[in-house]
């Protein structure tokens with residue numbers, strides 16, 4: 001239970017503020033996260049890590065010498081936005097490029113990928129690396145789909161030390177990939193966390209049982225088993241990882257491994273030590289020599305009761321990097337010399353983008369008024385359904401869809417209003433709204449909704465009075481852009497299952513001669529039907545994928561919210577026709 005909070009929606013921001021105030025020796029707050037207090041030495045590659053809040057010490061607690069140069073910090077269980085990541089990366093840049101590192105989650109992949117593209121275009125060379133250590137999240141044949149859990153730490157650390165030793169950007173990324181390929185984790189859980197403001201945990205397991213194969217967002221595991229003793233838990237964790245050796249490790253005997261026994265939030269240190277006692281014995285029995293083991297909380301999920309074991313199979317390079325000293329708020333080891341003089345920031349962090357409003361025709365400015373009304377109706381619908389969206393998402397996802405949509409749609413409405421008040425046309429109002437949505441919400445749906453609004457805006461332009469055909473073209477463009485960006489197809493159980501038939505129905509009705517309001521009405525009806533039909537699908541993308549069966553009978557959260565929104569926008573069109 002998370003008991004101490006003010007406004008749940010402000011929890012992540014307030015926690016970051018307090019964290020930075022408490023750790024000024026190590027970190028300096030910047031827009032979107034924190035960077036090392038002493039900056040990045042000139043000419044050194046910076047390693048910028050990040051992810052959602054709720055996982056402390058990941059990610060802000062891992063910033064300091066010997067580890068990350070900066071951390072981009074998202075909302076609770078949602079990736080930071082591309083704008084946050086760019087801001088942190090620019091502040092951490094020492095002139096030699098930036099490696100962006102994160103766990104392999106859909107939202108993180110989208111936002112860090114977009115940030116890397118923009119940074120490179122802005123003259124800050126940037127590469128990405130996603131950690132995939134969690135063996136329970138996908139089989140060995142799909143290792144690229146695995147998520148990142150406590151294996152984040154050794155992989156981030158290897159890259160950061162390589163950067164500090166002066167390696168160029170590509171080689172730092174190669175080191176990250178080498179450490180990632182040799183890092184595996186597996187966990188068990190006894191209860192999920194309770195998010196700030198929620199009154200029950202994301203999942204529960206009967207007192208006599210445990211979930212096997214945990215996730216760090218309240219995912220309930222891939223199986224259930226009898227509650228083990230501490231020794232039995234150790235046996236399961238060790239046996240699972242010894243069966244999951246990296247390709248270039250033939251057998252455990254004779255190997256050396258970095259070991260992390262990680263508590264997820266409410267498993268106490270003494271319990272962890274009881275488990276570790278057996279883990280150490282079992283690894284020794286298998287002929288594995290443990291190197292600088294860590295027992296404690298390194299990646300958490302609020303108050304989740306769970307424990308995971310991580311092994312990084314070491315070679316000479318990886319052992320050297322793992323043993324290197326570090327000095328961060330949450331992870332310290334060895335002794336570091338005096339800090340090198342830091343670079344004057346090579347790339348000052350812009351806090352705001354250029355806000356110039358392009359000229360617009362009167363017709364487009366009038367259309368911007370309708371766009372604003374549509375965004376107001378959208379945000380109101382999300383507010384009304386916020387709890388329902390969270391509940392649906394919690395069935396097989398991480399329960400944050402309502403909160404994420406609320407943050408995004410509220411920000412979009414405010415940005416649209418400000419742009420409209422400055423005389424913007426329809427395209428500019430939608431572009432500002434889309435950017436604000438993606439920036440404030442983060443997460444998968446934040447990136448996708450930002451793209452939807454911007455795509456529709458591009459088709460409308462700032463000059464012409466939008467016709468029904470233009471609107472249909474914009475929605476079709478949004479549908480194609482979402483598929484390109486997220487890689488989902490119809491049938492994967494995502495918002496694409498609604499967006500594609502919605503766009504097709506709208507285009508078809510307009511082509512058949514319907515006016516916009518009538519065509520939108522038909523399309524919104526098609527959207528509602530398509531959203532309901534997602535209940536029969538098995539998810540193949542996003543957070544819900546590993547819990548496919550649990551989601552049968554429940555519609556996809558993003559599909560459902562999209563259908564609700566299309567109906568709300570129809571009400572606005574009726575009023576404005």
Ligand SMILES: Nc1ncnc2c1ncn2[C@@H]1O[C@H](COP(=O)(O)OP(=O)(O)O)[C@@H](O)[C@H]1O
Nearest residue numbers: 107401404443444445486488494495542557558
């Ligand atoms: N690859 C994808 N393409 C399109 N939509 C996706 C994809 N992955 C997830 N989604 C949509 O995003 C929704 C989840 O949104 P949200 O919970 O806000 O993001 P997150 O999963 O990052 O927490 C899902 O219900 C699904 O509709």
Ligand SMILES: O=C(COP(=O)(O)O)[C@@H](O)CO
Nearest residue numbers: 051052077079105106107443
């Ligand atoms: O939740 C996280 C990011 O994943 P999403 O796909 O945005 O949900 C984050 O907590 C882990 O970095």
